[in-house]
Amino acid sequence: NAGVTQTPKFQVLKTGQSMTLQCAQDMNHEYMSWYRQDPGMGLRLIHYSVGAGITDQGEVPNGYNVSRSTTEDFPLRLLSAAPSQTSVYFCASSYLGTLNYGYTFGSGTRLTVV
Amino acid sequence: ILNVEQSPQSLHVQEGDSTNFTCSFPSSNFYALHWYRWETAKSPEALFVMTLNGDEKKKGRISATLNTKEGYSYLYIKGSQPEDSATYLCAPGHNQGGKLIFGQGTELSVKP
Numbered sequence: 001n002a003g004v005t006q007t008p009k010f011q012v013l014k015t016g017q018s019m020t021l022q023c024a025q026d027m028n029h030e031y032m033s034w035y036r037q038d039p040g041m042g043l044r045l046i047h048y049s050v051g052a053g054i055t056d057q058g059e060v061p062n063g064y065n066v067s068r069s070t071t072e073d074f075p076l077r078l079l080s081a082a083p084s085q086t087s088v089y090f091c092a093s094s095y096l097g098t099l100n101y102g103y104t105f106g107s108g109t110r111l112t113v114v
Numbered sequence: 115i116l117n118v119e120q121s122p123q124s125l126h127v128q129e130g131d132s133t134n135f136t137c138s139f140p141s142s143n144f145y146a147l148h149w150y151r152w153e154t155a156k157s158p159e160a161l162f163v164m165t166l167n168g169d170e171k172k173k174g175r176i177s178a179t180l181n182t183k184e185g186y187s188y189l190y191i192k193g194s195q196p197e198d199s200a201t202y203l204c205a206p207g208h209n210q211g212g213k214l215i216f217g218q219g220t221e222l223s224v225k226p
Contacts, residue, residue: 041218042216043158043203044216056213059215102160102163103160105157108157
């Protein structure tokens, strides 16, 4: 049981490049989400999904796209990377419905945009 | 967007001290309150999920209480140990969809 797997762990991009951060979970969790962590800002919600084919915006969605074609995968796409997107990105998943379950987090992706 | 406030922002205590932090959140449409422990260079790990007013949870030396009517939760650590050093995050949920908005956290440092 791998839990939540994020790839890559580290990435350096040039301004304007695009890339996809991968997130996969093997716990059959309905709910998946992406957060970014910035100094002094805590964890801020980017996008989330309550099931395959359903996504919604969080607190800071601009510059990011998501899709949820399967229960297991929830990739985050940076369309045109900007230095302001330098951050550590965490994917999290949980069972849905009652909020009685804690999130399981991935190990994070550290992204630097130069 | 929910306004979640945690205090203090940081706390430095000596080994053996007991300490507590506060999480404040809007009480309207409350559904659940999560506490997470986040060690440096690791991922956040769930400590407690609380849903009922007056709920109390305990795990070893760490406990939490919840007041949904006034919108706050306390996290207590009894007899702090250096391994308790971490950032403690709270996150209220206000619907059944699973979305959590996190506070900025309380950074605890326990000196031996």
